[in-house]
Amino acid sequence: MRVALAGFGGVGRALAALAFSREEQSVTDFGLRIRICAAGTRSTTLWGDLDPGTLAFVASRALPLTAYRGGHRETSLVKAALLARAHVLVDATSSDIWTGQPGLDLLRAAMNQGLHAVVLSKGPLLTAYKELQGLSQSARVHLKASGATAAALPCLDVAEVSLAGTTLLSINGILNGTTNYLLGRMEEGIPLALALQETVHRGIAEPDPRWDLEGWDTAAKTVLLANIAMGAGIGLSAAAVEGIGGLDAAFVQDALAQGKRVKLVGSAVRGVGGIKVQVGPQVLPCDHFLASVNGADKAVSLETDTMGTLSLVGGRSDPRGAAAAAYKDIINIFRPRP
Amino acid sequence: MRVALAGFGGVGRALAALAFSREEQSVTDFGLRIRICAAGTRSTTLWGDLDPGTLAFVASRALPLTAYRGGHRETSLVKAALLARAHVLVDATSSDIWTGQPGLDLLRAAMNQGLHAVVLSKGPLLTAYKELQGLSQSARVHLKASGATAAALPCLDVAEVSLAGTTLLSINGILNGTTNYLLGRMEEGIPLALALQETVHRGIAEPDPRWDLEGWDTAAKTVLLANIAMGAGIGLSAAAVEGIGGLDAAFVQDALAQGKRVKLVGSAVRGVGGIKVQVGPQVLPCDHFLASVNGADKAVSLETDTMGTLSLVGGRSDPRGAAAAAYKDIINIFRPRP
Numbered sequence: 001m002r003v004a005l006a007g008f009g010g011v012g013r014a015l016a017a018l019a020f021s022r023e024e025q026s027v028t029d030f031g032l033r034i035r036i037c038a039a040g041t042r043s044t045t046l047w048g049d050l051d052p053g054t055l056a057f058v059a060s061r062a063l064p065l066t067a068y069r070g071g072h073r074e075t076s077l078v079k080a081a082l083l084a085r086a087h088v089l090v091d092a093t094s095s096d097i098w099t100g101q102p103g104l105d106l107l108r109a110a111m112n113q114g115l116h117a118v119v120l121s122k123g124p125l126l127t128a129y130k131e132l133q134g135l136s137q138s139a140r141v142h143l144k145a146s147g148a149t150a151a152a153l154p155c156l157d158v159a160e161v162s163l164a165g166t167t168l169l170s171i172n173g174i175l176n177g178t179t180n181y182l183l184g185r186m187e188e189g190i191p192l193a194l195a196l197q198e199t200v201h202r203g204i205a206e207p208d209p210r211w212d213l214e215g216w217d218t219a220a221k222t223v224l225l226a227n228i229a230m231g232a233g234i235g236l237s238a239a240a241v242e243g244i245g246g247l248d249a250a251f252v253q254d255a256l257a258q259g260k261r262v263k264l265v266g267s268a269v270r271g272v273g274g275i276k277v278q279v280g281p282q283v284l285p286c287d288h289f290l291a292s293v294n295g296a297d298k299a300v301s302l303e304t305d306t307m308g309t310l311s312l313v314g315g316r317s318d319p320r321g322a323a324a325a326a327y328k329d330i331i332n333i334f335r336p337r338p
Numbered sequence: 339m340r341v342a343l344a345g346f347g348g349v350g351r352a353l354a355a356l357a358f359s360r361e362e363q364s365v366t367d368f369g370l371r372i373r374i375c376a377a378g379t380r381s382t383t384l385w386g387d388l389d390p391g392t393l394a395f396v397a398s399r400a401l402p403l404t405a406y407r408g409g410h411r412e413t414s415l416v417k418a419a420l421l422a423r424a425h426v427l428v429d430a431t432s433s434d435i436w437t438g439q440p441g442l443d444l445l446r447a448a449m450n451q452g453l454h455a456v457v458l459s460k461g462p463l464l465t466a467y468k469e470l471q472g473l474s475q476s477a478r479v480h481l482k483a484s485g486a487t488a489a490a491l492p493c494l495d496v497a498e499v500s501l502a503g504t505t506l507l508s509i510n511g512i513l514n515g516t517t518n519y520l521l522g523r524m525e526e527g528i529p530l531a532l533a534l535q536e537t538v539h540r541g542i543a544e545p546d547p548r549w550d551l552e553g554w555d556t557a558a559k560t561v562l563l564a565n566i567a568m569g570a571g572i573g574l575s576a577a578a579v580e581g582i583g584g585l586d587a588a589f590v591q592d593a594l595a596q597g598k599r600v601k602l603v604g605s606a607v608r609g610v611g612g613i614k615v616q617v618g619p620q621v622l623p624c625d626h627f628l629a630s631v632n633g634a635d636k637a638v639s640l641e642t643d644t645m646g647t648l649s650l651v652g653g654r655s656d657p658r659g660a661a662a663a664a665y666k667d668i669i670n671i672f673r674p675r676p
Contacts, residue, residue, distance in 0.1 A: 018644065022503060030502075116676075140676045146500075152645035154500030161499050162484075162492030164368075164669040165360060166662060289651070292630050301652075306356065306662040307490035308654030313627065314639075316646030324504060324644040331502040338454075338478045 001334050004038040004047075004081035004115070006106050007092035011120050011147070012039075013059035014323035015092065020056035022327065030335045034327070037084035040077035041065050042102070047080035048072045078109040088116040088142075088333060090326055095123030097220060097236070104128055111135045111143070118329045120147040120322055122220050126236050129227045144329035149224050150175055150298045152321035153312055157332075159229035159302060166304035168230050170269045175221040177296035177317050178204055178212040179244050179264045184294060186252040187261070192244070204296065215243035215264065215279040222266030222277050225300075230268060232275035242280035255283050261291040289313075339672050342376040342385075342419035342453070344444050345430035349458050349485070350377075351397035352661035353430065358394035360665065368673045372665070375422035378415035379403050380440070385418035386410045416447040426454040426480075426671060428664055433461030435558060435574070442466055449473045449481070456667045458485040458660055460558050464574050467565045482667035487562050488513055488636045490659035491650055495670075497567035497640060504642035506568050508607045513559040515634035515655050516542055516550040517582050517602045522632055524590040525599070530582070542634065553581035553602060553617040560604030560615050563638075568606060570613035580618035593621050599629040627651075 003019070005012055019034050026032045036055060038047035044064070048071040058067045074080035081089060089110035095103035104124040107117050108131075117136065119125055124132060125148055136143035146156055150173070159168060174180050178199060185195035196209055211217050219239040226232035244264050252262045265282045268275055284291040289311050293299040299313040315321060341357070343350055357372050364370045374393060376385035382402070386409040396405045412418035419427055427448035433441035442462040445455050455474065457463055462470060463486055474481035484494055488511070497506060512518050516537060523533035534547055549555050557577040564570035582602050590600045603620045606613055622629040627649050631637040637651035653659060 025505075026503060136676065142676050152648070154496060154648070157500040158492060158496065161670055162495040162666065164666040164673070165364060166666075167363075287630075287632075289630075292625075292627075294625075306654070307659055308652055310490070310492070310653045311651045313649045313651075314646055315648045316644070321645055327644075328500065328502045328504075332499055335502070338474065338480050 001032055001034050001088065001330060002037040002084060002086045003034060003330065004077060004084065004086040004089045004110070005036050005092060006040055006077050006089060006103065007094065008039060008041045008065045009092065009094060010319035011322045012092035013062065014319040015090065015326055016059035017056045018320070018323050018327050020052040023052060026331065030331055032331060032334050034330055037086050038077060038080040039065055040080065045074045045077050045080050046071040047074055047084040077106060078113060081110065081115060082113060086115060088118060088330055090118045090120065091124065092120045092326070095121040097123050097126055100124040100127035107132060108135065111139045111141050114139060114141060116142040116333050117144070118326050119143070119145040120326055122148050122224060125224050126220055130233060142333045144333065145224070145228060146329050147322040147325035149221050150300065150315065151317045152315035152325050153298050153300060154315065155225055155300050155312065156228055158310065158312060163302060163304055163307060163310070166306045168270070168302060168304055170267065170303040171222070171225050171229065171300060172265055172267045172290065173222065173298070173300035174263055174290055174293045175266050175298055175300070176212055176218045176264060177298060178209065179218070180293065181296050183244065183252060183262055183264065186247070186249040187256050189249055189253055191249050192247065213243050213245050215241045218264055218266040219277065219279045222268055222279060226268035226275050226277050230270060230275050232268065234275065234277065239277040239279060244281055247281060259286050260284060261286060263290050265290060339370050339372050339426065339668060340375040340422060340424045341372060341668065342415060342422065342424040342427045342448070343374050343430060344378055344415050344427060344441065345432065346377060346379045346403045347430065347432060348657035349660045350430035351400060352657040353428065353664055354397035355394045356658070356661050356665050358390040361390060364669065368669055370669060370672050372668055375424050376415060376418040377403055378418065383412045383415050383418050384409040385412055385422040415444060416451060419448065419453060420451060424453060426456055426668055428456045428458065429462065430458045430664070433459040435461050435464055438462040438465035445470060446473065449477045449479050452477060452479060454480040454671050455482070456664050457481070457483040458664050460486050460562060463562050464558055468571060480671045482671065483562070483566060484667050485660040485663035487559050488638065488653065489655045490653035490663050491636050491638060492653065493563055493638050493650065494566055496648070496650060501640060501642055501645060501648070504644045506608070506640060506642055508605065508641040509560070509563050509567065509638060510603055510605045510628065511560065511636070511638035512601055512628055512631045513604050513636055513638070514550055514556045514602060515636060516547065517556070518631065519634050521582065521590060521600055521602065524585070524587040525594050527587055527591055529587050530585065551581050551583045553579045556602055556604040557615065557617045560606055560617060564606035564613050564615050568608060568613050570606065572613065572615065577615040577617060582619055585619060597624050598622060599624060601628050603628060
């Protein structure tokens with residue numbers, strides 16, 4: 001299977017490395033030879049019989065795409081993808097959360113040309129999920145987004161496949177590793193500002209941590225889950241969002257002293273008026289499932305009508321985990337069925 | 339989609355009730371009208387345009403299949419399934435764990451006739467998984483077994499779909515609700531024999547609790563997971579099995595006083611010599627994921643190479659949960675794809 005890769009940041013590079021290292025395994029296990037045949041960034045687009053090992057080398061050294069010598073050059077990735085006879089486009093761009101660009105236009109063009117879509121960037125899904133879903137149906141192509149919500153934590157697969165035939169009543173999750181880590185440090189009495197400096201220094205948090213801190217990353221992921229798994233059809237602006245910026249360490253420590261833990265929880269609840277998304281700090285009893293999720297781990301509880309509540313925790317929460325989620329989506333699109 | 343149902347015990351009845359109550363929902367969501375067109379027990383086999391509501395009524399009152407008036411009678415369920423033009427056979431028999439019968443012969447005959455198979459009984463899978471898997475490939479039919487391992491806990495889906503492209507290094511699980519409940523009572527100082535009487539009285543445990551207590555139920559489920567999710571190709575006799583019958587409450591209480599919990603863990607570990615299955619009580623630190631699984635809940639941790647460790651907990655662990663798992667398998671066989 002021939003893959004066109006948009007974006008060559010951490011996740012795009014991890015996918016190039018993974019595709020190379022797993023190539024023979026996927027042939028053996030699924031009869032699928034998965035190769036990148038086109039790759040593009042804002043400045044460079046390559047296509048052709050790209051050598052997987054060389055591309056993986058460039059990726060694992062965190063070199064720019066221009067470091068790959070050979071292949072043909074193009075200006076448009078979708079044009080390059082068609083020239084290279086790609087079957088699927090992987091959107092690993094860092095698209096804007098409010099406009100969805102540049103991923104959104106790429107996905108529109110690719111799906112209109114009959115390519116399947118595997119999405120790793122949140123922007124296009126947050127701004128235009130309904131449109132993209134409709135396009136996937138009219139163009140008869142797959143739209144997969146496992147890596148866009150919680151890296152390797154398979155919330156979407158589980159909702160679609162494992163809980164098929166149930167009604168999802170609510171989703172509750174700890175979806176942002178940075179804030180969960182910070183709350184852990186605050187339990188130890190470290191002030192938020194200091195803990196934050198530490199995470200930025202260690203490269204855990206983004207240089208601008210407000211997106212995490214103010215709850216917007218959690219909100220974005222919760223809205224995606226609500227739309228894809230529950231059919232909510234809402235935008236990010238419909239979410240009621242509160243972050244952890246207003247909490248102080250003493251409050252978190254007091255809770256712990258009373259056998260409780262403060263967690264930043266994103267929730268989507270089905271009610272009479274539709275599906276409501278809320279994000280905010282919650283004081284949970286220690287035996288609550290989400291209270292036991294520590295450090296940079298992520299977790300989600302899916303409450304159903306006929307299968308009880310199913311909870312998921314863990315799943316590598318880094319670029320490699322997200323790349324592995326996209327790789328799995330590619331396999332699931334093309335794997336043979338009886 | 340027309341379903342032939344083998345077995346009309348707790349799970350078979352729950353499936354009949356579920357199929358009726360979800361009929362319109364599945365038409366709306368998946369374009370699938372799922373109906374039971376044949377049903378058989380050891381003594382009775384019905385087929386024809388069975389009325390779903392009447393069958394659900396008979397099921398929900400726990401009446402025998404003979405209480406359904408109407409339909410045609412047959413002696414062989416597979417013959418009835420063919421006469422009724424069934425698409426899938428659901429094996430909800432209580433098949434023997436060592437011979438696999440009567441489910442095994444039913445599944446063989448059905449798959450040879452081109453019917454897909456959804457298996458809820460452990461016997462056929464424990465005795466002849468390799469054969470049945472080969473048969474599903476040669477007959478080009480699906481073989482699904484979500485409900486046979488841990489009711490609604492979707493270990494098999496997750497391994498097959500969500501972890502596609504990874505290598506599964508180990509599986510560790512609490513797979514037997516009865517023993518987990520008993521260990522909880524022993525933590526409260528109640529002797530095992532007394533706690534056991536209580537569970538039998540309350541209908542939680544089987545009348546003959548040795549299958550649970552001596553670890554064989556956990557072993558059977560672990561072997562199924564090892565075979566289906568890890569390709570182990572082993573039988574139940576290859577498992578090293580120890581139960582909780584030899585533990586006394588004082589030992590469990592002492593562990594708790596030291597901040598540890600005793601759990602009956604089934605594990606399958608990939609090593610140089612193949613996949614090794616072991617079942618036995620383990621003393622786990624309180625912050626271990628499996629230590630937090632209480633009461634009749636079930637949980638599984640799946641350790642992968644590229645996606646980290648993913649853990650699942652919960653999922654309704656009763657006949658309704660198992661029926662919902664089979665219902666989901668039916669949907670996943672027939673749902674339309676792009």
